[in-house]
Amino acid sequence: MSTANSRSRKIKLTPVSTLHYVRLIYRSALFLWLLVDYIAYRLHYGAEIIDRMEDRPLVWVVVWVVFVLEMTLRFFPSRLESPGCQKQFARNYKKSGNTDIVIHDNNAVMLVALIWICFNALFGALHMAGYLDDGIMILLASAYSVCDLICILFFCPFQSWFLKNKCCSTCRIYNWDYAMMFTPLFFIPGKYSWSLLLLSVALLIRWEITFYRHPERFSENTNNYLRCQNCTEKLCAHKKQLHSLWKQIEVYTAERVRFLSTIAPSATKEAAPKDSPQNMHHDAS
Numbered sequence: 001m002s003t004a005n006s007r008s009r010k011i012k013l014t015p016v017s018t019l020h021y022v023r024l025i026y027r028s029a030l031f032l033w034l035l036v037d038y039i040a041y042r043l044h045y046g047a048e049i050i051d052r053m054e055d056r057p058l059v060w061v062v063v064w065v066v067f068v069l070e071m072t073l074r075f076f077p078s079r080l081e082s083p084g085c086q087k088q089f090a091r092n093y094k095k096s097g098n099t100d101i102v103i104h105d106n107n108a109v110m111l112v113a114l115i116w117i118c119f120n121a122l123f124g125a126l127h128m129a130g131y132l133d134d135g136i137m138i139l140l141a142s143a144y145s146v147c148d149l150i151c152i153l154f155f156c157p158f159q160s161w162f163l164k165n166k167c168c169s170t171c172r173i174y175n176w177d178y179a180m181m182f183t184p185l186f187f188i189p190g191k192y193s194w195s196l197l198l199l200s201v202a203l204l205i206r207w208e209i210t211f212y213r214h215p216e217r218f219s220e221n222t223n224n225y226l227r228c229q230n231c232t233e234k235l236c237a238h239k240k241q242l243h244s245l246w247k248q249i250e251v252y253t254a255e256r257v258r259f260l261s262t263i264a265p266s267a268t269k270e271a272a273p274k275d276s277p278q279n280m281h282h283d284a285s
Helices: 002-011 015-045 049-055 057-073 106-128 134-153 157-163 174-181 183-187 191-213 235-271 277-284
Strands: none
Touching (some): 057 191, 106 183, 174 191, 183 191
16 A cells, blocks of 8 residues: 555656646647647738737737746746756755765756757748748747747757756756747847847846856755755656656567567468469479
8 A cells, every 4th residue: 555655646746747737738729829820821811920919919918928927937936936947046055065066067058059049040040031931930939838848848858968967957057948938039029029038038147147156056966955855846757757658669669560570471471372383382392
């Protein structure tokens, strides 16, 4: 019974994780709605999605307010936010007794920033050349918002390929997410688009200033708040379950391929006609 209870506790979502899934659901719904709306409006009216936005001002104001509130709350300590973004605050600095500040992924930060800027500069150049309209840039920003949650919940290429950090709690660029998310809005002048971008950049700047003033808060070696036993998110358990599932699928697929390869020759032999050269050879013998 105790084993069963411990397993149920392991798979139970924490409030922080639950909020991540809620964000993933409504951001995915927003992206799909934008995509369908963009395609339908372009096909039927030949106009841009910006014109469609003017027909539904209340909807877009609500979307704008939601993202503004999300970013504004990041400026203050909160128990409903990930430790990854909360480690910047003084109240979450739990001294470990060590003074050696170790941040393994700091050297890769500039590489990530350069890749992201170049990647989005390509879209920006295509937009300014007239190959991409404002609607595509909005769709791109919306897609980034979905990918942001996918990185947190399932797989993060920045973590795996560049930063090599242990988990989101120790991520060096956690609070870059909104600035990265709204990068495409730089190419769409407007009070809603640029206000989201400016607020996200302010969030990033505040994060970087805190890092350079208090790097001890960002190191697991000096801050016990970042240790696994103090984590309030427990997303690593879900990621491990997902990786385990993929491994099981790979093993099952390999076994099926091996099984089918063994029965294929016998099936071919049974399906051969009686007067085939192979059967005639056996009859002659």
